[in-house]
Amino acid sequence: MPISSYHHVFQPGTDASAPPLLLLHGTGGDEHDLLRLGHTLSPSSALLSPRGDVSEGGARRFFARLAEGVFDPAEVTRRTHALADWLAAASAKYSLDPARLTAVGFSNGANIAATLLLLRPATLGAAVMLRPMVVLDQPAAPGSLAGKRALLLNGSFDPIVPADHQARLAALLRAGGADVTAQSFPASHNLTPPDIATAQAWLRPKP
Numbered sequence: 001m002p003i004s005s006y007h008h009v010f011q012p013g014t015d016a017s018a019p020p021l022l023l024l025h026g027t028g029g030d031e032h033d034l035l036r037l038g039h040t041l042s043p044s045s046a047l048l049s050p051r052g053d054v055s056e057g058g059a060r061r062f063f064a065r066l067a068e069g070v071f072d073p074a075e076v077t078r079r080t081h082a083l084a085d086w087l088a089a090a091s092a093k094y095s096l097d098p099a100r101l102t103a104v105g106f107s108n109g110a111n112i113a114a115t116l117l118l119l120r121p122a123t124l125g126a127a128v129m130l131r132p133m134v135v136l137d138q139p140a141a142p143g144s145l146a147g148k149r150a151l152l153l154n155g156s157f158d159p160i161v162p163a164d165h166q167a168r169l170a171a172l173l174r175a176g177g178a179d180v181t182a183q184s185f186p187a188s189h190n191l192t193p194p195d196i197a198t199a200q201a202w203l204r205p206k207p
């Protein structure tokens, strides 16, 4: 897949020991949306930020949906493989190690980070999923996520993500052996300071 198939921004890192971040925006965002967040979470990381290639009335997303909260598994699967194929080309071009590449996704971007882990586990080493939900009710293949870390942060007043989805998604990822941390805050769909602080601490290298 050509590197040009997703509009994207790449910002080189300043410290090779910091994990490169794959930034995945929410519905209606673009490739610039999460650059500041990525820099806040891990200031010396390289940042790779693609723009969703699906338009919902002009709002960019990473896969189409039938209605809010209603998904077509074939569409989600197809778009996940397309992004994974592009990531392989982008990782080669920018010399990023897929085993260290850490997705930081918000909302629709968190959801495609989750499906990348479920369907194409070799494309990522870890993922921070901000307000994720279950869009593909399919457990990871046993062992496919061994050694990979996932952080799931949800809001307990979120009108978009049903209350049981965080635990269900955690179980789908743990089926593959992922080391999953799941936390909820008294928050809605928008991010709050505790989301940022928790993600920063989770990303910080362990001594």
Ligand code: MLT
Binding pocket: 026, 027, 065, 068, 069, 107, 108, 109, 111, 133, 135, 160
């Ligand atoms: C989705 O469609 O991926 C989720 O409902 C999150 C959203 O984009 O609103």
